[in-house]
Amino acid sequence: MAREFKPKVVTANALLEGDVIYQTASGWTRDLSQAEVLTDEADADLRLIDASQQTDLVVGAYLADVDASGATPKPTHFREDFRARGPSNYAHGKQEALSNV
Template sequence: MAKAPKLKDQAHIVTANHLTGGDVVYLTARNDWSRDIAAAFVAPNAEAAAAWLTEAEAQAARNIVVAPYLVPVDASTTPPRPIQFRERIRAAGPTTEQQPAA
């Protein structure tokens, strides 16, 4: 059986949900938020990403975003590709189709 990767050694980005619209957003190098994962600041590992998470948590305290957390990514691709399947789904956008108004 293959060993699970050591996610702490992976590059990481910070994600959250935007407070007003609920959209998935990513913390950028400018300390603002983007819906585009390609704009996310990529920290080389979880330890380096901790400072970015602290900034994101401060923004959550100011009611800009909800529940920020670190996402391990493959930084060798553009845009960075989340390691975890759930995060790849979140990065791809909503999985439900908007229904036409009745």
């Protein structure tokens, strides 16, 4: 019996900056909330192939599971949650703008 396909996003790292990026319908974003959520397995595979061929922009493209039940996609695995929040030190990246730092 085949496993049920769960919603996914294509994620990678930007080649030059190293930032975590997500594929949109028309390009790439650093914001998970703007990522294109893929609900069809064949479409997800095609989008991943497309991303993997963009070797001048990205490295390490793969499909990541997301919870698409809300208004924006949310990571379902701690690794993806960690990647979505940015670098683990507060001196730069996405966490630099946090008010509690």
